[in-house]
Amino acid sequence: MNMTFAVIKTGGKQYKVAANDVIKIEKLEAEAGDVVTFDQVLMVGDTIGAPLVEGALVAGELVETKKSKTVIIFKKRRRHNSRRRNGHRQLLSTVRITEILTGGAKPAAKAAAKAEKAPAKKAEAKAEAKAEPKAKAAKAASAPAAEFKDDLKLIGGVGPALEKKLHDAGVTSLKQIADWTAEDVAKFDEVLNFKGRIEREEWIAQAKDLVAGKGPRAKADKE
Template sequence: MFAVIKTGGKQYKVQSGDTLRVEKLAADAGETVQFNDVLMLGGDKTVVGAPLVDGAAVQAEVVDQVKGDKVIHFVRRRRKHSSKRTKGHRQKLTLLKITEILESGGDKTGVKAALGAGSVGAVAVAAADAEKPAKKAKAKAETAKPAAASGAGDDLKVLSGVGPALEKKLHEAGVTSFAQIAAWTEADIAAMDEKLSFKGRIEREGWVEQAKKLAK
């Protein structure tokens, strides 16, 4: 029996016992996670979802958190003083071993759902598990919003790829200074990518590195 699941914006055909690498999940090695987005079940009888198969699920054990092969990204801006930049990237991945394919009852197992490390659901779970950091972040956002409204803060348009419209979105998100951007962690970058709807741009443009220099 096999199943076709969806995770990290990709589809995978899996069978019990298979080992595969997927976009990084919010789970530790040894944990069991469950994929509820099952698009198709195959075997003696084929079931195609519309778009998902109701009640079906695939469970897997997290073997390890790994990184993919290094990719070299070269950027040349002909219209910006012929600037050049070479940047390496290794995608964070999760190594899984498929343990079970459920044709029904997936919604009643109680097994932790497989959520991407940067997804909205994963951020919500992390916030529930860490109440104090969440309160601290909320207080920080509340103090940042009045500053944006009054026009205080740094000129974020200095950052590569940031124009008036994008600067306005950053202000609405509570980001008004280079120091804030310079202090962003990987989790902050992932959350801001989701909020601003341009995945990967922050890293591609090198905002954090630029902000560290400008904040000095």
């Protein structure tokens, strides 16, 4: 029987293949170097399936999976001034055909060994991916807290000019602002003529975050 070629079906399309042929097909759930098999064999040499050739199998090696060239889709509606342009890139797998098998034969020993290793590699990769966030969280938890810097200019909106006004009013520490009460806010708002700025820019919340070791918000001296 002539076995120089076979016709397989995958991704809703048919392909005529022979040993060492390289074909591009719809994305396969496999990694580069994995052995892939196609059991929907419609024809092998002179033998035509009904619809499939019983016991036939085509084996190949996945070379790579990547996006194809962009396909432009342009739609226009006459007399409606409507135009729509979209692009699409299909994920395609490149496969090198290695064997055309009949009579229930299995892929070569080397290929079979690769096929057995593939699930193990995938399971190992999944386990590593699952463990990585926990490792990062543990590292973050063990990291020393950022050193607290008691600087009024770390509050968003406070620059050298406002800092001097606050110092003159007896306010020299972020911890002081973090402990302000509503009465304190009203007092300094009036004394320094801030016109509601303290509440508007959330100075107390900013000061509490800074004392807790969080980073400063964006600063811009509006004076």
